[in-house]
Amino acid sequence: MPAPSTFIAISGHSKDVTIYAPERAGLRPFKHDRGLATERTCPFCPGSAELPEPFDVVLLENKFPSLSTDTDWGTPQENRLLPGYGKQDVFLYSPDHHRRLHDTPVSNVAALLTLLGERVAGYYRDERIQHAFAFEVSGGVFGPTIEHPHGQVFGLPLIPPGVRLVPDGPCLTCEEIRQAATEGRLVARDELVSVYVPLTARAPLELWVVPNAHAPDLWMMPDHQVTAIAAALSRTMRAFASFGWPDFSYMIAYRHAPRPRQSGWHFRIEVCPAHRLNGAHKYFGAMEIALGVFLMPTDPRSAATLLRNRWDDIA
CATH class of the missing domain: 3.30.428.10 (HIT-like)
Incomplete structure (x- = not known):
């Protein structure tokens, strides 16, 4: 098996997908972890090195991505290993470290949805991206590593097994x-x-x-x-x-x-x-x-x- 810095494995049994990103381990500063970061150390609060200016809704390139467009392994191997090609961004919908989606103004939520739609449309201009997925997790059960309210957008080079293609015909x-x-x-x-x-x-x-109204995408x-x-x-x-x-x-x-x-x-x-x-x-x-x-x-x-x-x- 080749050893690229990042690769994607597909199970021949279940079609489950695992993304291996060994270079990501240890790159993210520990002080950013959930429960340790404060407004002074949080990378997503206004005034940080990442975001020196005030903002309402913003999209950032993920500095510690699991997938990257900078991959040197360009061909699938045995139909079970894929290059770790992909795109990954972080979205923020509030400058407030302690605010969550339920107490965010509707105008910010609408701006977020518009931004996500535009980003997904941009991902699909790259023919190697097969599926774009945006999500947010919050709270201890799902465990986001940074407490500041945020989510992520992934552009994947495959359609995951949990995404079922819909047949032609009635929706x-x-x-x-x-x-x-x-x-x-x-x-x-x-x-x-x-x-x-x-x-x-x-x-x-x-x-x-x-x-x-029937529509496949926000954009x-x-x-x-x-x-x-x-x-x-x-x-x-x-x-x-x-x-x-x-x-x-x-x-x-x-x-x-x-x-x-x-x-x-x-x-x-x-x-x-x-x-x-x-x-x-x-x-x-x-x-x-x-x-x-x-x-x-x-x-x-x-x-x-x-x-x-x-x-x-x-x-």
């Missing part, structure tokens, strides 16, 4: 929105956006924020639709924050279409709080990690009822 997400309404899983809906508990939830209170949407999605995402996060859970932990996944550009793909935002209905943390176990089979103690209709009440209480 499955459009149909699921209709099913959520008839099955009692709908939390909120207006002319532009629906918010609902997915039938195959991975956590008891997972919600999807989905534009009603394809008009400004008023992006603003409506931002408002729904903001209200969703405020509803979750209103539970007052200690160490509020969540993952947000921004699901853009993979390459090839798929007309049947419907953009969505997946919000997955790592909490049970009683506020305790939800940890993922052997069935979920090894098999991708999620064990759920909560009926999705009960979760939707609870979240509808919270949603209605949020101004």
Whole structure:
């Protein structure tokens, strides 16, 4: 097996993907770690070497990437090893070290969505990028290494096994929105956006924020639709924050279409709080990690009822 600085391994058994980036170990300063950084030492606070000027929303090239466009290993090996080619950025939506998405102005959230759409469109101008994925994690369960609110965008040279290409024909997400309404899983809906508990939830209170109009990517949407999605995402996060859970932990996944550009793909935002209905943390176990089979103690209709009440209480 060749030994490039960064490479991607694909399992012949499960098609699972592992990115090996040994050069990344030890590069990031330890003082930036979660719980150790303060406003004076945080690399993402205004006035730092990274961000000397004030900002509201900003995108930065990741200084310690797992993937890079500067790779010297250019051909796949035996259909199971790929070069570690890719792109990676960090996004920030608040200059405040302690602010989170639920108390960030909607205008910042809308600006973030616009920025993510533009970045994804830019990634896909590189024909080697097959899938663009943006996400944010927060809280102790998911463990971001830097506490300042931020997320990442990856441009991958493959379509991961967890991303299923949608068939031609009627949109499955459009149909699921209709099913959520008839099955009692709908939390909120207006002319532009629906918010609902997915039938195959991975956590008891997972919600999807989905534009009603079919579009594969954010950058394809008009400004008023992006603003409506931002408002729904903001209200969703405020509803979750209103539970007052200690160490509020969540993952947000921004699901853009993979390459090839798929007309049947419907953009969505997946919000997955790592909490049970009683506020305790939800940890993922052997069935979920090894098999991708999620064990759920909560009926999705009960979760939707609870979240509808919270949603209605949020101004």
